[in-house]
Amino acid sequence: MNKNKYLAIIISSLLFACQPYEKAEKDSESSAESVPTGTLIQKDMPKSFQMGDHAAQEVIAGWDIDIRPDGMGLPPGSGSVEDGEEMYEEKCASCHGSFGEGEGSWPKLAGGEGTLTDARPTKSVGSYWPYASTLWDYIHRAMPFPAPQSLEDDEVYAITAYVLYLNEIVEDDFVLTKENFATIKMPNQDSFYVDDRPDTSNTRCMENCRDATTITEVLGPEYTVHILEAEAEAKLKALSSNEVKIDETMLANYNGACKVCHSVGIAGAPKYGVSEDWTSRLAQSKDTIYNNALSGLNGMPAKGGRSDLSDDAVKAVVDYMLNSVNAK
Amino acid sequence: MKIRVKAKEKNGIVAAKLLIKHPMETGRRKDKDGNLIPSKHLTTVTLDYKGETVFDAHMGTGVSKDPYISISFTGVKGESFEVNAADNTGETAKKTVKIK
Numbered sequence: 001m002n003k004n005k006y007l008a009i010i011i012s013s014l015l016f017a018c019q020p021y022e023k024a025e026k027d028s029e030s031s032a033e034s035v036p037t038g039t040l041i042q043k044d045m046p047k048s049f050q051m052g053d054h055a056a057q058e059v060i061a062g063w064d065i066d067i068r069p070d071g072m073g074l075p076p077g078s079g080s081v082e083d084g085e086e087m088y089e090e091k092c093a094s095c096h097g098s099f100g101e102g103e104g105s106w107p108k109l110a111g112g113e114g115t116l117t118d119a120r121p122t123k124s125v126g127s128y129w130p131y132a133s134t135l136w137d138y139i140h141r142a143m144p145f146p147a148p149q150s151l152e153d154d155e156v157y158a159i160t161a162y163v164l165y166l167n168e169i170v171e172d173d174f175v176l177t178k179e180n181f182a183t184i185k186m187p188n189q190d191s192f193y194v195d196d197r198p199d200t201s202n203t204r205c206m207e208n209c210r211d212a213t214t215i216t217e218v219l220g221p222e223y224t225v226h227i228l229e230a231e232a233e234a235k236l237k238a239l240s241s242n243e244v245k246i247d248e249t250m251l252a253n254y255n256g257a258c259k260v261c262h263s264v265g266i267a268g269a270p271k272y273g274v275s276e277d278w279t280s281r282l283a284q285s286k287d288t289i290y291n292n293a294l295s296g297l298n299g300m301p302a303k304g305g306r307s308d309l310s311d312d313a314v315k316a317v318v319d320y321m322l323n324s325v326n327a328k
Numbered sequence: 329m330k331i332r333v334k335a336k337e338k339n340g341i342v343a344a345k346l347l348i349k350h351p352m353e354t355g356r357r358k359d360k361d362g363n364l365i366p367s368k369h370l371t372t373v374t375l376d377y378k379g380e381t382v383f384d385a386h387m388g389t390g391v392s393k394d395p396y397i398s399i400s401f402t403g404v405k406g407e408s409f410e411v412n413a414a415d416n417t418g419e420t421a422k423k424t425v426k427i428k
Contacts (some may be wrong), residue, residue, distance in 0.1 A: 085334075089334075097394070098334055098345050099332050099334075099345075099347040101394065101396060111349070111394060116388075152337070168330075327423060
């Protein structure tokens with residue numbers, strides 16, 4: 001949902017930026033607003049906005065300093081663990097500790113293997129980082145702390161090699177070079193994976209899509225869904241049951257006031273849709289449940305903290321939650 | 329158990345830094361299920377230089393995980409010394425280090 005908003009902002013700023021160009025180059029009467037947004041961003045970008053200067057290769061090279069996991073972007077060079085130790089002692093150890101253990105509360109560089117599932121995990125280069133390229137990039141970009149980007153490429157190679165050695169990823173006679181960089185495999189690399197959860201509950205449409213102007217948002221108990229306006233009423237009706245009428249206002253009240261605790265069970269709140277949580281509550285009369293919701297109980301503030309809601313509005317939401325566990 | 333050592337000589341004095349990777353379990357801590365975690369802690373750490381023990385530490389459960397020890401002694405650059413560590417479960421570790 002937020003993503004769409006940002007996209008809208010980006011598109012509108014593109015529109016704004018292109019306007020003078022459209023008029024000047026094409027001498028057309030139609031303003032940029034009349035062009036459908038979908039087609040505008042697919043057009044070729046103009047060669048020039050008639051301001052600024054073209055970036056020379058050297059200028060781009062100065063900014064293009066990132067290093068990719070496969071070693072892309074690395075300059076030629078090399079450095080040994082042995083050389084790295086000396087430089088590390090001189091430039092790094094005062095904060096990160098002689099063995100990467102971290103002085104005071106400065107970052108630990110080594111250790112913490114197997115602690116990622118602990119309550120207080122130690123995320124170090126060895127225990128957490130997926131790629132060694134980040135190490136090279138970070139040292140080159142931001143270290144040493146008082147003098148960033150002061151290190152020569154070979155020095156960065158050497159210090160990177162030494163930090164890998166501190167994490168027992170390479171042996172003490174190892175020499176790190178541009179060529180063997182990609183062979184380094186970090187211990188925690190395989191624990192990272194692409195998040196396969198969908199952004200929304202909607203399926204992505206690639207062709208013959210619905211007209212965006214007729215789509216509306218419907219708040220659901222789990223997701224906000226985007227459906228055709230014409231279908232919205234039917235959707236709400238389907239969510240409703242004979243006992244409980246579900247409408248936009250009630251769902252908005254639930255999402256705004258109750259969901260924060262009742263969806264995950266904060267402060268002992270009975271969870272939406274989880275029958276066991278409600279068993280003891282349901283032993284009471286419905287009026288008691290209503291009253292508890294209206295005047296508050298234990299961690300539950302009166303009306304869920306929304307004193308502006310009418311009693312009936314709160315009762316409607318209580319009904320909605322009770323309905324989720326098939327109680328009347 | 330793994331010992332890391334750095335030793336540097338300056339004006340005839342060797343500054344040695346030791347980091348021993350060790351869980352230092354006291355035997356009184358409990359795991360998630362409430363069972364006691366068996367004790368596993370260092371008992372002795374020694375540093376021998378030219379056949380002489382220049383440092384001898386007896387440790388118990390009061391020492392933190394991954395102990396860090398710093399020692400100074402008179403020594404010569406290029407020579408070697410030996411660090412030995414043992415814990416209450418009988419595990420030992422040994423490292424020979426050249427003074428830089």
